[in-house]
Amino acid sequence: MKFLYSRMMEQTDAVAALSALAHAGRLEVFRLLVKAGPAGMAAGKIAEATGTLPNTLSASLNLLTQAGLIHSRRDGRSIIYSADFEAMSGLLTFLMEDCCSGEPAICGPVVDLARAGGCAAEGCA
Amino acid sequence: MKFLYSRMMEQTDAVAALSALAHAGRLEVFRLLVKAGPAGMAAGKIAEATGTLPNTLSASLNLLTQAGLIHSRRDGRSIIYSADFEAMSGLLTFLMEDCCSGEPAICGPVVDLARAGGCAAEGCA
DNA sequence: TCTATATTTCCTTATTTCTCGAAATATCGA
DNA sequence: TCGATATTTCGAGAAATAAGGAAATATAGA
Numbered sequence: 304m305k306f307l308y309s310r311m312m313e314q315t316d317a318v319a320a321l322s323a324l325a326h327a328g329r330l331e332v333f334r335l336l337v338k339a340g341p342a343g344m345a346a347g348k349i350a351e352a353t354g355t356l357p358n359t360l361s362a363s364l365n366l367l368t369q370a371g372l373i374h375s376r377r378d379g380r381s382i383i384y385s386a387d388f389e390a391m392s393g394l395l396t397f398l399m400e401d402c403c404s405g406e407p408a409i410c411g412p413v414v415d416l417a418r419a420g421g422c423a424a425e426g427c428a
Numbered sequence: 429m430k431f432l433y434s435r436m437m438e439q440t441d442a443v444a445a446l447s448a449l450a451h452a453g454r455l456e457v458f459r460l461l462v463k464a465g466p467a468g469m470a471a472g473k474i475a476e477a478t479g480t481l482p483n484t485l486s487a488s489l490n491l492l493t494q495a496g497l498i499h500s501r502r503d504g505r506s507i508i509y510s511a512d513f514e515a516m517s518g519l520l521t522f523l524m525e526d527c528c529s530g531e532p533a534i535c536g537p538v539v540d541l542a543r544a545g546g547c548a549a550e551g552c553a
Numbered sequence: 554t555c556t557a558t559a560t561t562t563c564c565t566t567a568t569t570t571c572t573c574g575a576a577a578t579a580t581c582g583a
Numbered sequence: 584t585c586g587a588t589a590t591t592t593c594g595a596g597a598a599a600t601a602a603g604g605a606a607a608t609a610t611a612g613a
Contacts, residue, residue: 314452321450324523326601327443338526346560359602361561380559380610388527395520398449401463402516451571471590484572486591505580505589 312393316371320394323370328355329363336373336386343385345378437518441496445519448495453480454488461498461511468510470503 312320324330331353336344344352350360364384367373371390375382437445449455456478461469469477475485489509492498496515500507 314455318450318452318455321446321455322600325443325446325450327439328601330439330443330446334523334526337524347558350560356603357560358562358604362601365561377610382560391523391527395523398459398516398520399462401459402513453571472588475590481573482590483574483592487571490591502580507590 312397317394317397319370320372320390323366323372326363328353328359329367332360332363333367333372333386336384337388337391339385341385341388343376343383345381345383347381349384435518437522442519442522444495445497445515448491448497451488453478453484454492457485457488458492458497458511461509462513462516464510466510466513468501468508470506470508472506474509 324333332349332355335349335352346357346360346364349355349364350357353360355363364373364375368375368384371387372394373384373386375384377383449458457474457480460474460477471482471485471489474480474489475482478485480488489498489500493500493509496512497519498509498511500509502508
């Protein structure tokens with residue numbers, strides 16, 4: 304089997320990603336960026352949307368970036384953040400790894416649910 | 429669309445679950461239980477497999493239980509822990525929620541990867 | 554160049570989390 | 584009932600994390 308992303312996620316990476324997400328404010332930011340898609344969102348807009356102080360938000364964005372879950376690019380005076388969908392895939396894959404070990408009947412529903420939840424909007428192949 | 433699990437996961441639950449997993453020792457335990465499947469594993473066996481002190485392991489198991497990620501049953505002198513696959517589904521679903529918002533083309537690969545990773549063993553529908 | 558906007562960095566304090574030793578609880582078999 | 588096994592609870596000290604005020608940096612436009 305061939306993976307579409309470059310490198311298998313290791314436990315250390317997974318812990319960093321999970322730690323970054325294990326915080327109400329950061330989780331909110333991340334999900335906002337997931338929803339925003341590849342276009343991303345300026346830090347200021349995120350602060351506005353979440354009602355966070357700029358320095359607090361900056362710390363959150365930094366942590367999420369270090370964890371590899373988001374990345375940024377400058378656009379004029381603004382800095383645009385966007386979710387890293389590849390990293391997200393890696394994390395989900397890591398969490399589900401070996402879920403099927405010998406028991407596809409158990410794993411199946413888990414994966415189907417995940418699949419259904421992610422694509423609730425419909426039209427998702 | 430109908431969800432197979434009882435209740436939508438909320439941010440508070442997700443943070444609790446992510447916090448529980450955001451720790452090398454606990455993540456290892458959880459993945460071990462995911463691999464072990466519904467049969468589960470006795471606390472002593474987990475301690476042996478991971479090389480953890482019994483009290484430290486107990487704290488980890490407690491946290492994972494409170495987060496709803498695992499549950500336990502007594503069997504003689506042993507206590508058998510097993511992963512809660514429904515909770516796992518809920519968490520994955522929560523993380524991927526709105527991933528598709530208007531852009532199935534982006535969401536698709538993420539979900540497919542997760543699906544492929546979880547069922548790498550093959551035979552998984 | 555000067556001023557305003559956008560974001561980050563530095564620093565300090567309060568809180569939470571982690572780990573371990575020691576003691577307690579529960580179950581089993583003799 | 585007694586001793587051994589399996590696991591949990593308690594308590595304390597060390598380390599990591601969180602939040603906010605104030606100042607610094609970078610970009611844009613007049």
